[in-house]
Amino acid sequence: MRELLGTGLILLGLPFFIASTLGLLRFPDVYARLHALTKADNVGLGLICIGLAVQASSIAVALKIVLIWGLILLASSTGATLIASSALRHGPAPRRDDEDTHAGR
Amino acid sequence: MLLRSKRLTGWLGRWQPPPWQALLLRTLLYSGLWWVLTEGKGSLWIGVALALVIALCAPVSVATWPRQLRWWKLPLFIGFMLKSSLKGALEVAKLAISQRYHANTLTHTYCFRLLKQPPQQLLMANLVNLTPGTLTLRIRGDALYIHILHHHPHVEYQLKLLESRIAGLYGLTHGPTEYQP
Structure with a gap:
């Protein structure tokens, strides 16, 4: 039962990773790409971590996996703001986009 | 030596x-x-x-950890953040897989109403990155400079709600957050 639940959660996490990678490739600027990395990726990773924690051999191992997810959440969120503020200072300004754009290439 | x-x-x-x-x-x-x-x-x-x-x-x-932190409110707050993260991830995923990238992207300055201490403001700046469609670009004084991926009327309410939730976690008094689209 645990194996099945874990596998289900891992499979549920994969589409978020795929969507995040698509976002990284398709979104028009660094700011929009950071949205893909901080949101879809973290949820995908969270589901995979919970899936692995469910299958873990002990509570300590499960907690370690959840701790890893928590630390990655913290790092990714702080890193995104640092990259965005650096891009704002040295790179192009965020684009204001209120019309249809072909972003797929 | x-x-x-x-x-x-x-x-x-x-x-x-x-x-x-x-x-x-x-x-x-x-x-x-x-x-x-x-x-x-x-x-x-x-x-x-x-x-x-x-x-x-x-x-x-x-x-x-901060003395004023209300520990008993933490599980509810984590639940709120998980729900927000999931909503944000679904929104980004929908945009990423849509055939045409259609987004109303803009930047917005959000002024803190309740959070006045730097650690509290930093917590909000980090959590804004996990809520749907928003990304902190910079913290300046008592304001956050935010990038909005796809603007909709709920964004300002969503930010106010997040701030009042964090304020509640720190035991700061706050009035009800009104929804004004």
């Missing part, structure tokens, strides 16, 4: 043991971390000894 030993003597001269409650709490916390990191297989005595040494060396002025 002489400089180092002088520094050490100076540090030892200034050192004072933390209050026993803080010492106990820190030792428990670090021992727990040791247990988790070693997957329960590490020596308990080494873990407790290491935790005690680190707890004794930590400066007294550094709080283990």
Whole structure:
């Protein structure tokens, strides 16, 4: 039962990773790409971590996996703001986009 | 070498043991971390000894966690954040897989209403990155400069709600957050 639940959660996490990678490739600027990395990726990773924690051999191992997810959440969120503020200072300004754009290439 | 030993003597001269409650709490916390990191297989005595040494060396002025933090509100807050993260991830995924990228992207300055301390503002800046469609670009004074991936009328309400939730976690008084699209 645990194996099945874990596998289900891992499979549920994969589409978020795929969507995040698509976002990284398709979104028009660094700011929009950071949205893909901080949101879809973290949820995908969270589901995979919970899936692995469910299958873990002990509570300590499960907690370690959840701790890893928590630390990655913290790092990714702080890193995104640092990259965005650096891009704002040295790179192009965020684009204001209120019309249809072909972003797929 | 002489400089180092002088520094050490100076540090030892200034050192004072933390209050026993803080010492106990820190030792428990670090021992727990040791247990988790070693997957329960590490020596308990080494873990407790290491935790005690680190707890004794930590400066007294550094709080283990903010005194005003309302711990009992934390599970509800984590639940709220998980729900927001999931909503944000679905929104980004929908945009990423849509055939035509259609987004109403803009930047917005959000002024803090309740959070006045830098650690609280930093927490909000980090959590904004996990809520749907928003990304902190910069913290300046009492305001956050935010990038909105796809603007909709709920964004301002969503930010106010997040701020009032964080304020509630710190026990700050706040009025009801009204929804004004």
